[in-house]
Amino acid sequence: MQVLAERWVLTLALSDGAQPYPAPLFYALVAPHSIGDHAAPLLVVASDPDSHHGQLAGLGPTPAAAAVYLETEAVGELRGAQLQGQLIREQRSSPAAAAALRRAYLARHAVAEPVLASGRHRLYALVVTWAKLTDNRIGLGRHLVARFDGAWSEVKPSPP
Numbered sequence: 555m556q557v558l559a560e561r562w563v564l565t566l567a568l569s570d571g572a573q574p575y576p577a578p579l580f581y582a583l584v585a586p587h588s589i590g591d592h593a594a595p596l597l598v599v600a601s602d603p604d605s606h607h608g609q610l611a612g613l614g615p616t617p618a619a620a621a622v623y624l625e626t627e628a629v630g631e632l633r634g635a636q637l638q639g640q641l642i643r644e645q646r647s648s649p650a651a652a653a654a655l656r657r658a659y660l661a662r663h664a665v666a667e668p669v670l671a672s673g674r675h676r677l678y679a680l681v682v683t684w685a686k687l688t689d690n691r692i693g694l695g696r697h698l699v700a701r702f703d704g705a706w707s708e709v710k711p712s713p714p
Contacts (some may be wrong), residue, residue, distance in 0.1 A: 555595055557635050557687060558583045558622060562662060566599065566680070567619040568610040568641070574619075577607040582662035584679070589654040594639065594702030597680040598659045600666055603643070611678060615640035615709070618680055623688075630690050638684040640704055644677040651708035655679055681706050 567576045584596035597620065601608045610616065618641040623634030644652040655677050660667055669675050683704040686697050 555583070555585070557624070557633050557689070558595060558597070560633075561622045561624065564597065564599070564620045564622045564637075566607060566641070567621075568607050568616060570610055575607055575610060577601075577605075580663050580666070581680075582659045584655070584658050589651050589658075590648070590706060590708035592681060592706040592708075594682040594704065594706075595685075596655075596706070597637070597682065598655050599678050599680065600659060600663075600670060600675045601678060602674055603676050608676070611641050611643065613646050613712075614642035614678070615646075615681070615704075616642075620680060630694070632688060632690045634688045636686045636688075637680070637682050639680050639682040642679050642681060642706070642709055644679070646710050646712075647679065647706075647708045648710065652677070679706075 562580055563578055564581050565576050566579050567574050579599040581597045581599045584598060586593055586595055618639055620637040626632055644655055659677055681704050683702050685700045688697055
């Protein structure tokens with residue numbers, strides 16, 4: 555989680571069924587078990603639901619992948635994470651969880667308050683189910699992998 559806490563931009567990848575679509579987004583990290591019950595970290599992003607990736611995400615849960623890396627010119631200092639999980643729009647969470655997601659995002663990106671207040675952008679939570687950490691400081695080619703239960707107690711069931 556330290557690598558995720560050190561960064562604030564991720565590349566989110568969604569698919570239209572035929573092609574992957576990557577989008578760079580600011581994110582905020584939410585620690586496990588801090589907004590309802592979730593064993594995995596949550597990464598909160600904001601986006602316009604009418605954007606291409608917003609349309610691909612829908613209300614979710616939508617399979618998603620993401621990557622976060624620390625920029626460096628020193629090979630021995632490369633650190634980052636590759637992630638997989640489910641992307642869920644804030645409307646699918648309880649009102650208390652949606653408010654907590656907003657607080658977490660604005661605590662990290664206060665400049666986004668007017669954009670969120672305008673109502674055009676929505677928050678999405680990436681519920682991480684798989685993570686691969688790259689940290690060349692502990693050895694080149696050495697990767698730590700973690701798997702998480704993707705359940706999050708704050709997600710409302712899909713409408714029929």
